Amino acid sequence: MTLKLRSAGRSDRGLIRSGNQDALHAGTWLVAVADGMGGMAAGDLASAIAIGAMAPLDVATPEDALVAALQNGILVATDRIRQAVAQDPQREGMGTTLTALLFARTGSCLALAHVGDSRAYLFREGVLKQITRDDTFVQLLVDQGLITPDQAGSHPRRAVVTQALQGDEVKPTYATMLPRAGDRWLLCSDGLSNVVRADTLAEVLAETVDRDACAARLIDLALRAGAPDNVTVVVADVVDED
Template identity: 65%
Template sequence: MTLLLRSVALTDRGLVRRANQDAVFAGSHLLAVADGMGGMAAGDLASAITIDVVARADAAHPEDGLVDAMRGVIEAAGDQIRAAVAEDPTRDGMGTTLTALLFTPDNTAVLLAHVGDSRAYLLRQGVTQQMTKDDTFVQMLVDEGVITPDEAHVHPRRAVVTQALQGDPVTPAFTVLHPQAGDRWLICSDGLSNVVREDTIAEMLRTNPEPQACAVRLVDLARRAGGPDNITVIVADLSEAA
């Protein structure tokens, strides 16, 4: 059975940052969010490079070729970030997260690829689940039982990532999944997930049937919460082909 994919992508500078270091891509087969890090060390360049390179994977790949396709563009993005730092040493320390979905042509299989602390959520049959695990210091503490998830939200080192695309070798998390009609995906930067509660995110995904309206509402909620960071969201729906 072929499924139809419909997506909406929005990005917003927020209310505090002077520039938007997020980058986003929503194509026929590929959805991706990159959240630049490094401030003056050109985090915006790192995210732009990554999305530009990763977008090359927006093509028809069979299910057994999804991982290789995504691994190849992630490695190529790392190579270009490393070259950009070598060209200008003041860029040392720049990097970016990456969370992406790569679908087969009939949308019956999808690869979730993840590095960093941007997130992907899946709403299926009324239940929303976080499908990525943050590559962060506080997530490591949660995993070890040192702090609770609630304590992680207010921990002073909650912004410290343990893995990102910075030109060095990385180990992305790859998961192949099989979509169902009615699935709704959300990919977002931490400008949303750090300031809007997960139960509120889940409610918005469940109660706003149109992807555009849902995406607008999520960005608005992050801005109402102070908009301390750049905010990027992709809302994507899968439905049965007519």
């Protein structure tokens, strides 16, 4: 059995924002979502820099080199964002989230890198599980037992991230997992996860087999919910091509 990754991605500026500061990569070996922040059009630059730094990783990579490849990509992104801020002081404070998944050339392993509040979900055997943990102020409150996860969803400071790629030192989360045929991954910016319930995400992932149609349907649900933020979705399936 040879497992492969097949992906599709879509992005929409939403109904409120004047531009789209999200960026994505939906490739053969790599999928990634970045959600930029910062004024003066710097957010879209930061997310584009992050995806541009990660895109060269979309190659057949040995499983023992996956995490190192992701770490290097983040170092490159961090350095390029630092340089961009140095070139124009008005970009100070710009940054981006990054959630990226890299599939091994053997199909036997995958690695995940995460910083910020974009998310990676795994839909496996009918069950949706959030794999990443949000780097946000409200997640810290949840961890401390001060608010519930439901309260976090409507908290006035839910958009405050505790770390992002901003050109300085950052501590991303890395993980490795064993893929299974039939796994479906959803990577998304908070423009989706903040307005569409997890049980609805699971329903769409289960019912919409075509990846591009699934991504389009998820974005449509965010738009119907008011889409106050940019919405970016990548749907990636683990398939057995033997």
